[in-house]
Amino acid sequence: MASNKAMFTNDVPQDRLLAVEKIESLRKPAKVMIIGDVDTGKTTLTIYLANELLSRGFRVAIIDSDIGQKGILPPATISLAFVDSHFTSLDDLKAFSHYFIGTITPNQYFGEMVVGVMKLSELAMKFSDVVLIDTTGMIYGSGVELKRMKIEAVKPNLILALERNNELAPILKGYEDITIRLEVSEKAKDFSRSERRELRREKWRKYFENSKIVNFNLDDVLVTGTSLFQGEEIGDTEKSLLERLFKWLIIHGRKIGNKYFVVKVDASEGPRIVDKNVVKYFDFSKLSNILLGLIDKQGFCIGLGILKSINFKEKKIEVLTPVEDLSSVAEIRFGRVRVREDGEELGLLDREAL
Numbered sequence: 001m002a003s004n005k006a007m008f009t010n011d012v013p014q015d016r017l018l019a020v021e022k023i024e025s026l027r028k029p030a031k032v033m034i035i036g037d038v039d040t041g042k043t044t045l046t047i048y049l050a051n052e053l054l055s056r057g058f059r060v061a062i063i064d065s066d067i068g069q070k071g072i073l074p075p076a077t078i079s080l081a082f083v084d085s086h087f088t089s090l091d092d093l094k095a096f097s098h099y100f101i102g103t104i105t106p107n108q109y110f111g112e113m114v115v116g117v118m119k120l121s122e123l124a125m126k127f128s129d130v131v132l133i134d135t136t137g138m139i140y141g142s143g144v145e146l147k148r149m150k151i152e153a154v155k156p157n158l159i160l161a162l163e164r165n166n167e168l169a170p171i172l173k174g175y176e177d178i179t180i181r182l183e184v185s186e187k188a189k190d191f192s193r194s195e196r197r198e199l200r201r202e203k204w205r206k207y208f209e210n211s212k213i214v215n216f217n218l219d220d221v222l223v224t225g226t227s228l229f230q231g232e233e234i235g236d237t238e239k240s241l242l243e244r245l246f247k248w249l250i251i252h253g254r255k256i257g258n259k260y261f262v263v264k265v266d267a268s269e270g271p272r273i274v275d276k277n278v279v280k281y282f283d284f285s286k287l288s289n290i291l292l293g294l295i296d297k298q299g300f301c302i303g304l305g306i307l308k309s310i311n312f313k314e315k316k317i318e319v320l321t322p323v324e325d326l327s328s329v330a331e332i333r334f335g336r337v338r339v340r341e342d343g344e345e346l347g348l349l350d351r352e353a354l
């Protein structure tokens with residue numbers, strides 16, 4: 001299977017030309033947000049518009065915020081790329097910058113999604129005439145709020161709404177004057193969850209294919225996206241008390257406020273009743289293969305890594321990453337997807353788990 005769903009095509013509904021003409025008439029730089037349900041052809045439209053606008057002499061930027069089905073590598077980030085020649089697929093583009101989300105669905109990550117799109121669109125505006133923002137297909141329930149927050153933060157000059165049945169009305173309420181509704185191409189094709197996962201597998205694999213293990217000393221970088229290092233280290237007495245009480249071997253323990261947070265290995269089988277309001281715990285084995293963001297001083301993501309091992313005593317971690325120049329890494333941010341370099345996703349973690 002090809003690793004991208006969407007390719008350039010000229011075989012598009014007539015109303016696309018109207019959209020191009022509208023964009024041409026906007027004051028530059030202009031931000032255009034593309035929204036629609038899953039598989040309505042958002043990315044196909046983005047590719048079409050980018051090529052068409054390039055032909056008409058505009059400097060075009062693309063922000064790919066479709067974190068589950070990224071065209072511009074890698075997954076789990078929002079990426080900005082500039083278009084300098086005609087292209088057929090988003091993975092032909094080389095990203096200029098990324099913002100780390102750390103997982104493949106926006107659930108529990110609305111803050112990151114909004115901040116990321118906003119930061120990257122501000123950056124894109126400095127170097128382009130038109131910024132095309134491709135979004136996720138999450139348009140129902142809290143997805144309405146996410147889209148509305150993105151619109152509030154980014155303030156697009158134009159919204160292109162790919163719609164079949166008025167399903168975007170709750171998102172577009174109040175923004176009708178900056179919206180053009182476009183029909184969904186009859187050629188738009190649905191992809192199942194497992195097909196999406198397969199497509200991602202190929203993207204992860206490709207991104208990590210030339211990776212190597214690097215070491216970080218946790219005193220040299222900021223560690224964020226996790227409460228693993230918040231609060232105070234627990235003392236020996238508390239540690240052995242918790243170990244005896246819950247039949248654990250505690251690898252790492254913190255007291256954060258009036259709550260304990262421990263990383264543990266079960267010392268024996270058996271049911272345990274743990275009041276999670278008092279003791280939060282995380283299995284040591286689940287730390288491996290967590291996705292990490294390598295972040296610079298400006299908060300942009302330089303690239304991704306996979307956590308391979310962590311030594312709490314020596315405060316050292318081993319990370320597998322394809323990033324070669326690590327000199328600007330100021331921060332390591334924990335994500336919530338566990339993934340292997342061969343592309344296999346091992347599962348998503350709850351935001352509160354770490």
Ligand SMILES: Nc1ncnc2c1ncn2[C@@H]1O[C@H](COP(=O)(O)OP(=O)(O)OP(=O)(O)O)[C@@H](O)[C@H]1O
Binds near residue numbers: 007040069188190
């Ligand atoms: N005009 C078109 N002509 C031919 N195929 C199309 C057209 N529009 C969309 N498709 C096909 O439909 C599928 C879904 O399109 P696309 O990936 O662009 O949708 P999307 O809305 O970006 O999806 P997602 O929900 O993953 O963000 C793709 O296989 C794409 O090639």
